[in-house]
Amino acid sequence: MGQAEVITPMYSSKDYKSTVKPIWCPGCGHFGVESSLFRALAHLNLPPEQVGIVSGIGCSSRIPAYTQCYGFHGVHGRALAAATGLKLARPELTVVVTSGDGDAFSIGGNHFIHACRRNVDMTLLVMDNEVYGMTKGQPSPTTPGDWDSKIAPGGTGVNPFAPMAVALAAGANFIARGFAGDPNGVAKILVEAIQHPGLSFVQVLSPCITYRPEEKFWKKTVHPNPVAPTRDPAEAGHRLLSDDGFTTGVFFIGDRPIYTAAVGVGEGSLDEIEEHLAI
């Protein structure tokens, strides 16, 4: 964990905060997540200019501009792909993807499973409010099937899926869940996630108080993982597929092979390549 090394803290949370005012509704869970991220970065003592925050589109995905890091606010659902390019081109940067349940699991689902599979060293932080906040209240892949909404009156009838189980099956190397109402807990998990090699997936339950006001009561529903994280995918699979979705903590810490191929200096030259074309 982050406390193993003793370092002189050079940065505090506020060094990661920009002057742009969030457009979030007062009381939105995303405020808490943002502050956890800042705490984690400060704890890790990372210079803001060495951190790349990459996102898609959604209330949650607005985070990059609210930070003093390098930010990439791309298109809806594709943050993981952009982050992969960034990390491969600039392996020395710390890359964090900030996303929402719609952005990461719905339109971004393909990049989600393939980023887990590829296992590039970066952290995916999904602020899961089980709803599309930014487009004003439609069901996401994690929304309960009986949640009534305008677009799906009476509910979609579709079972929500378990993102952590999907991430595990797809190949993620670190899997954890936090709750926005516990910023210290989330910060701690994020420190561990960022430090762990490979693709770390952190799902943070982050209430949307506007379209899912009932989520205010999540603070009563969440409960800590009673058992220690496992390194065995099969065991983790068993646990995550029987989980209720409200357990917080670290579930899986893997040592799966990491995609390291990176842009650097090669030992060949263009002239050599061209010479081979002459006949």
Added chain:
Amino acid sequence: MGQAEVITPMYSSKDYKSTVKPIWCPGCGHFGVESSLFRALAHLNLPPEQVGIVSGIGCSSRIPAYTQCYGFHGVHGRALAAATGLKLARPELTVVVTSGDGDAFSIGGNHFIHACRRNVDMTLLVMDNEVYGMTKGQPSPTTPGDWDSKIAPGGTGVNPFAPMAVALAAGANFIARGFAGDPNGVAKILVEAIQHPGLSFVQVLSPCITYRPEEKFWKKTVHPNPVAPTRDPAEAGHRLLSDDGFTTGVFFIGDRPIYTAAVGVGEGSLDEIEEHLAI
């Protein structure tokens, strides 16, 4: 299983075969899979015109035109989405999606996990040859990370993922694996898959003898599932995440909620709707 009911067979395999000559290489595993599909349909005594075969693009995805069923040969990776529309619009049809490991798991990965989650009553048959055949030999999500190819010299270094585990985590309701070299076994699994309600996922190991000639030896590698299929996702998760990828048989038979909302006759009228607009 298919033998529970005694029916007078009206159709034989050849009733499902069109006159279009496959473009496949002699010896391709897909020939066997095609014949298994025809056997299964004949066994189920389904009138060819009541069957919709939907595919994307790839050698495997060429199947629709080789059948006497209604076929939809769409764009690369999107067959499951098209099939979802077809099944919802025409619930009485039997809908089978025929796909490849590239089509279903790479570009089509998002529809794969969401079709599993949504659980519409149809069957996904993936001819997995652990390679892109049609584009002449690039690695797919199931290709071993050390397989040398032009586009990834020395291998991708990426762990292949386990499609059955992903399907389970995402919500599929029936999960099985077959081997193209055992057409009867595959036919039997397909009969069961088509009959089981919800999204049935059948992965068939189907050698690409042109770009992965070593797959000819799969017939020595495959081995049957020693234990009976389970109905418990957690147990199935444990098993699938410790599987070697060459076990054949049925792994999971679920009773997850099925997406049934379908196009039919409603009890309202357009006039009623219009009346509400008058002020």
Added chain:
Amino acid sequence: MGSGGAGAITTGSLLLEAAGRAGWYGLLTRSVGPQIRGGEALAMVRLAPTPVTSHGDHFHVLLALDWNNANRFIDEVPLTADSLIIADSEGGDPPPALLASGARLVTLPLTDMAEDMEGVRPNVLALGVLAELLGVPAEEATQAVIRTLGGKGLSAAHAADAIASGGQLSTTFPHSHPLAPTEGRNGDTHWLITGNEAAALGALRGGVRFAAVYPITPATDLPEWMAPRLKKLGGHLIQAEDEIASINMVLGASFGGAPSMTTTSGPGLALMAETLGLAVAAEVPAVIINVMRGGPSTGIPTKSEQSDLNIALYGLHGDAPHIVLGAQSVADCLTTTHWAVQLSEALQCPAIMLSDQFLGQAKTLCERPEPLVDAPPRRVAEAGNGRYDRYAVTPDGISPMSIPGTPDLQYTADGLEHNAHGTPSSGAADHSAQLDKRRAKLELFDYGDLWAEIDGEGETVIITWGSTSAAAFEAAAQARLAGLAVKVIAPRLLSPVQPAKMAQALNGAERALIVEQSHSAQFYHYLRAHYALPDAVEVISKPGPLPIRPGAILHHLLNRN
């Protein structure tokens, strides 16, 4: 206008409804910030005794519940020296730029008064002020308040009191902005509807029974309105995992025989482009309603612009002729969408119907649009004997389509180039034949008079499209009063092009003024590419979000430069 939550939009809606009940026509558009909640909001209302499709050059009355962030809206609310500004005396100071117009400012103690009235918020009092000012009967205003806010703790008696007190307030200052009198309304056919609702209804009228969508501003309220209604009609709306899924679901359902559609906005349309090509090649009907917003990229989601024209026309790879339509008013969203379904089904071709944030989210008081004459449905293949050629080359280019379930007519819909039967073919002759066929069916079809709205006569012609048309019609009318004969041509059918019809419409034209809301003059270049225009061509082409107003067009017409 006012801060989010102050009730500006509600006030505007109530006023619109009250006026509508009393027989006026009207239009309400809104401007909001990017915030989900708590941002600022502006409702713009225009009322008249005849149908209203656009805003004018300036507003007569501006009501401010407060002045927080009012600066953001200044450009959207042009005032003149004749205008009246009514502000809550607790609302802070008006931005100097607004007063520079010379408009008269009246401050009223709305907040103070509301404090003493149970369940009454200042915006209800404001509604009373406005109703009295404009001549909208207090009774209708009261009823509107009761219907909308009754459930929220406001009693009927208090509502009536509040409206009356507001009315009283307006006697405390001189004013002269009554509406022109109305002849009253026909209760059955006087509708209150938004453009997105109208488009949804047009689709239902056209027979759409399956929709697959992915939410995106400013299109989302269309499927939200449609979902329960489609259900009532025995149809189904599904929220897909992304736009690529939604358009593919649409094709699957349509292949299955159900008229089907999706809705989206620019970024989503871009994602659908590949599959739209499949619809063209495999000849599968599909309707795509694209509610345009500011671009490029994720752009300005909450604001209007006409800049998705290029992608709608040209955004498919290969030679992929298809149908593109543009709706011209809130009510026309209904007609144009209905027509889109008819054309798509008849021509077995995807039809993109372009609306925009302005139309889609505007609320209008209009006459119930008449349904279109029923069109011949999709040409369906009858069970026959012998080989069924799905893509047979026919004289009109349309080949009968077999519906799954029909015996003996099985075929495979294929996006690979194919022969007449449908079998993939890479031969030059098959490619040519099918390209010719797919073009011919669109070219040979008779689109009748719906292809364009044409108004007036004159050697000066305005050519415009979509939501900009209303301002052009109004400018032309004003130009005529000023002695300049102006004709307006506003094509509803953008693709396929109609050279013969346009040539006829342009007959005698000497000067053309192209008007559109895009930065790169997309419509102008499209016209140039495909039509013979008069020698003198001028262009008004501005990006969103500010609308192009009639006065700007009139000014251009009269001040030839």
Added chain:
Amino acid sequence: MGSGGAGAITTGSLLLEAAGRAGWYGLLTRSVGPQIRGGEALAMVRLAPTPVTSHGDHFHVLLALDWNNANRFIDEVPLTADSLIIADSEGGDPPPALLASGARLVTLPLTDMAEDMEGVRPNVLALGVLAELLGVPAEEATQAVIRTLGGKGLSAAHAADAIASGGQLSTTFPHSHPLAPTEGRNGDTHWLITGNEAAALGALRGGVRFAAVYPITPATDLPEWMAPRLKKLGGHLIQAEDEIASINMVLGASFGGAPSMTTTSGPGLALMAETLGLAVAAEVPAVIINVMRGGPSTGIPTKSEQSDLNIALYGLHGDAPHIVLGAQSVADCLTTTHWAVQLSEALQCPAIMLSDQFLGQAKTLCERPEPLVDAPPRRVAEAGNGRYDRYAVTPDGISPMSIPGTPDLQYTADGLEHNAHGTPSSGAADHSAQLDKRRAKLELFDYGDLWAEIDGEGETVIITWGSTSAAAFEAAAQARLAGLAVKVIAPRLLSPVQPAKMAQALNGAERALIVEQSHSAQFYHYLRAHYALPDAVEVISKPGPLPIRPGAILHHLLNRN
């Protein structure tokens, strides 16, 4: 030609290589069926003492290893009465349509003879026949065979024997098709390369060090060639899960500071459209090589067409100005891609480089293309103090870009409309300012002479682009011999448009002939939309897969209708 596996393509390649070694220039294109293996195949070779960029109007010699499925290729192999057909006597009967040309047929016992020679297949004998016939030294043919087939069980001695025996065979019949003599080659600069390889090399020369791709015919061999070479140079090529991922990876890497690119073909380009808009709005450089194939939809993956022009130009939603280039020959794929990287980096804008199946998969013997002059690299922001405005409006529209890692210059690249700093804004003024800036940087840049290849003078002007240009240049040369002065303008820079340069190039032109390989005349309409063309405009616009040949253009030029 011959069945798949008979070795037709190999024969062609060996002939090309042998001729190249002896100093000739040449071009080899291939035509194959959709089968992965076992289909039929045709290699078309043109050789000359000067550089060759297109095929002629007909072929002088046709060699058939067998006649199976030869019917499919008839349209692609025009012959005349002067042509010679050489066929294996075991290969069956030639299609009557071929003989109708009047060409002379000679059958040779290739299969019979090969049976007696160890490790020798009939196609090696055929190569011997062709070498002798054309005057290509037997020694070079033998060497080519040894290099290519040596590993496959053919000894050097047997190879030499086979070539000699083939040569012998050609003395058994009269013939007269020797190549015009060559002056020999310069060993260092005489290259054998395909268009896809050339494009990859152009990217490497331009500094590309990161590529993310998804396989698609006919682009795949480009990244396949590039991957190991990129690795050597310290770069990396990654195969993404789909095209949307690949273009987003490219933007991420480019945002990180690495010149980056992707490759695709029509269907993949369609999928990238949304993210290309992001590259425009967020001003991130990116190069997209699109190797066109027959469309629409999945179309004809193995055949050539110029029909992705529209989507490349207009396929982005909103007003999204960007760079589009077209390569004109196999060798020009190198130059144009190199330039694409330079422009994209300099202008912080995505550049789409259009190639096609014809160019991409053709193999050419050419002079090593000279590298372009080094261009100024991406304008990078220097660490400074005070507020860093990533999207500052500058005189030339280009604002310095900060590279992650640089202290004090952090910013967020944003696809939402933004102010100069980069903060999202929905204000009209910010929108206008940024739209103006993004257009201005492309308009104000000086593209120099590379914008177009211009050849000849005359009142008759051919305007063409891409792979069709070579046929146009050849037709113009022939027209000049026939006494008609013809100028050819072939823009390499398709977007942004260059009205001043084009006007100058068209100065004095009275008649324009537009030549392109698309069904709907995409290039013609684009020219019409943006340029002032002469009054008399004619169009040759044909879909693929058959190439437009010089003779067809010449015929049109001389027989004005």
